[in-house]
Amino acid sequence: MKPILAVEKLNTRFETFAGSVYAVNDINFELFPGEILAVVGESGSGKSVTMLSLLGLLPGSSSRVSGRAQFSTAGIDVDLLSLSKSELNRYRGNHISLIFQDALRSLNPVTTVGEQISESLITHLGYNKKKARRHALELLELVGISQPDKRYSSYPHMFSGGMRQRAMIAIAISCKPEILIADEPTTALDVTIQSQILELARRLQRELGMAVIWITHDLGVVAGLADRVLVMYGGTAVEIAPVDELYENPRHPYTEGLLGAIPSIANKGIKRLVSIDGSPPDLFQAPRHCQFVWRCPYAFEPCWQNIPQNYEINKGHYSKCFYDLQNNRPRTEV
């Protein structure tokens, strides 16, 4: 199958007074039509920056993005990173749309929720106001907001956290995008509301057949949602695998540590959580070796000298690590 989005050698730097920040380093991944790809990592691991780079949403003055991001679907085949701002606007919002973590800050506080949904329909699909309103009401209904007629003319502050996130989703799916990027949409929500939103995301993905990139730091959320998982650390993609494979057979020490760090109701009685000692790396240094080496319990000499390549472990399962976790010894190639 041809990927709908193929990202190659994506690099993002920020120029600051203190020097360059190496926020994203050589990321490669593919997204296939109709799949849910989860991107997991700690804060500062570069997961949001990766997505913002793809859509040209970073401040142009201080950031430098390089690489390729081939977006190909029916009749379209473009490299998103080489487009100008006005060309990008043809794809952003209708072919590729984005949901942010903080729904209150991403909605306009002085416009009604309904108008904000209509707005994208009018801009991208050329609807007139009346048609846009009718469609917006359907969308509100689709994302599970009761009494759409009444809610259409409510302002964002009148909505609760969960409803705001639903409204954001309504805006994001209004133009039936091929790709939906969700940047930690459930992090600020309570568990019961989180499960409502996850349920909604699963249903919409099935009904509309979009490809979804779901960014999160919670491996628990990913388990029930994703088809494939990309694990990020220090601006690099350290492991990518189908979801079952990743949980059963993590092959990067960081993934292993992350899985050990979550207490689970399924494995009660564990007295001590596995914690990953130390703190995330300083991104002011250009990576010259594995970014995880300071915190890695398995680190040995080569880890300090080279950046590990992407080793294929199984079909579709890649890990950037010199250590063979399964056989508990360094890789023979090293």
Added chain:
Amino acid sequence: MDKLVQIKNITKYFDVKRSFIKLKRSSVVRAVDDVSFAIHKNETLGLVGESGCGKSTLGRVILRLQEPTSGTLFYEDTNLNLLKPEELRRFRTKMQIVFQDSYSSLNPRHKIGEIIAEPMTIHTEMTYRQIRERIYELLNLVGLKPGHANRFPHEFSGGQRQRINIARTLALSPNFIVCDEPISALDVSIQAQVVNLLQDLQDKLGITYLFIAHDLSMVQHISNRIAVMYLGKIMELTSSDRLFDKPLHPYTQSLISAIPIPDPKKERMRKTVVLEGEVPSPVNPPAGCVFHTRCPVSDELCSREKPEYREIEPEHYVACHYAGVRKVTEIC
């Protein structure tokens, strides 16, 4: 077991003024409504609930950081309600709190050493040298280096700042610490570090915790007993194992079912109960059982009569008419 802290019929109401010019009558938010429980010595009592359910308010009321509207607070045999401000201040050395936001609870203009020294200069007669020794000892205890004492809060990461907060809390060797969502703002791998630290400190120093959180899986890991709160009321209270093996309240059952399991196969197999709607406003909570508007198994009785908070089995308290009779999972 010995009771360290005991609270009886605690309520905390906040007045809300509806408008600037008093046109309408002011109304009341029932943040904590008739809550009673005891915390035993050397145990961790977990307190969980959704945001806005009053769990943080309860934590503050127990320390009398906020005055309860009614009800009594006991620390061992002392009735905290009757303490005068000066006596209460002396009592503070025994009871401390760790806040959620590790950044705003540290003064950005003070060095770490000054921050940790402050409780000791206020409450004790320790000399400068003794205080300095104690600071180094505390920093070691929470896994930081003595050299960190000369740095400012902004130089630390979230996890490290939370360690500094814990160090300050420990400065006066308290017996009881309220942990108000200490790990919610931290990354998963760092959460595990802080939880392990809290457990080690408990083993070493015999501290009693009230651990407030909204993440049931973490609470399950750290607590001996768990209280589940909803709209200012305790819905269920029992030992951590029992709560997960045999939850009796429909709210607890749906909360447990909403926790994502970090295992794709198990996650796909199980049936989750998705609670409809959202938490009602605490300004006018539903009549009868406060949970009945979202409860999958409620009926007419629930909307009419308040369920009694009762000990249904030894050490297992539930406030539900149909505790143990109706289960949410059978409905689905």
